[in-house]
Amino acid sequence: MSPHRSNTPLRAAVVGTGGIARSSHLPALHVLAAEGEVDVVAAVDVDADAVRAFADGAGIPYAATDLDAMLAEVRPDLVVLCTPPAVHREQSVAALRAGAWVWCEKPPCPSLGDIDAVRAAEPGGDADPYASIVFQHRFGSGARHVGRLLRAGAFGRPLVAHCQTTWYRDAAYYSVPWRGRWATEGGGPAMGHGIHQTDLLLDLMGPWSEVRGMAARLVHDVETEDVSTAQVRFANGALGTVVNSVLSPDEVSRIRLDCEHATIELTHLYGYRNADWRITPAPGVPEETVADWRDFGADEPSSHLAQLRVLVADIRAGRRHGTSGDGARRTLEFISAVYKSAFTDAPVRAGEIGPGDPFYTDLHGGAPGWAPATPGKEEAPV
Secondary structure, three states: OOOOOOOOOEEEEEEOOOHHHHHHHHHHHHHHHHOOOEEEEEEEOOOHHHHHHHHHHHOOOEEEOOHHHHHHHHOOOEEEEOOOHHHHHHHHHHHHHOOOEEEEOOOOOOOHHHHHHHHHOOOOOOOOOOEEEOOHHHHOHHHHHHHHHHHOOOOOOEEEEEEEEEEEOOOOHHHOOOOOOHHHHOOOHHHHOOHHHHHHHHHHHOOEEEEEEEEEOOOOOOOOOOEEEEEEEEOOOOEEEEEEEOEEEEEEEEEEEEEOOEEEEEEEOOOOOHHHEEEEEOOOOOHHHHHHHOOOOOOOOOOHHHHHHHHHHHHHHOOOOOOEOHHHHHHHHHHHHHHHHHHHOOOEEOOOOOOOOHHHHOOOOOOOOEOOOOOOOOOOEO
């Protein structure tokens, strides 16, 4: 299949009509529809009443409960998956085999084995349909600006990195049946919450070489962890820490990079603007250099819209999107390594988890989970 080079809009179908579809995906699609870039032609959900209401409210002509039937009848160019992680593999493969590109909400899949199965269903060429993941924090103007400076060596060598996603989720949040379960969510905050910040960290810092992780279930009555920490060694020699929690009433998302010539900090919650970035120069850096560093240009917040613009442009140009293929797998590999290290109490190296490794098919590696927390006792996997 050739890239979608025509001037006609990409015909998009939304699969899953819950909160994330309504709050993030549909508004982004509507903006690009107004610009003539996409046309939302179908919606699918297992709940017939929900999909009909969604389609009627958004002016979408086709509503169905059967994904395969929609793919056969409508033949969309782009399938937007807003469904729980456990069905991402099956739905992505179905869409790819029907000749559609895929934009899949995070978490991408519950395991590396699943994401590799999705990749195996792609025709193979950069101009052919592929599956991409929603990692929208890469696409804000702040991350693009800082990333260019890092890759150009403007800040000198990266030395120390901190990545923090400390949020708060109560028991009601976990009343949704698929949350907090290995089979349906894949993992806890390392997988379902901190994955966005982790993905941005890896995009800025480059490849990692070694991870040492710890995790625990301290509060919630779930199978997965509710807090995790990790130490990471990057291929460039820098060291870092990654903390993910759903136990933190003072919620924050933060990345800090200490380089030879500057400290770069990003502090926000669910999305950032240029003003959320701070660059602090080392002593002796010329003022004009610092002024150039702090000139972020036009402000484009990190958002589904920011990423969708790039994805549509990539599809039209026949380019491989940054969050597809290896660009998506590297983030899930890192998170898999955090879990493996936490369960085995051993360091995990990049490239270590592959077919035959129990953590390749399950992020818990076959272990049932963490024992409930007992005050005064050390938490441990069971």
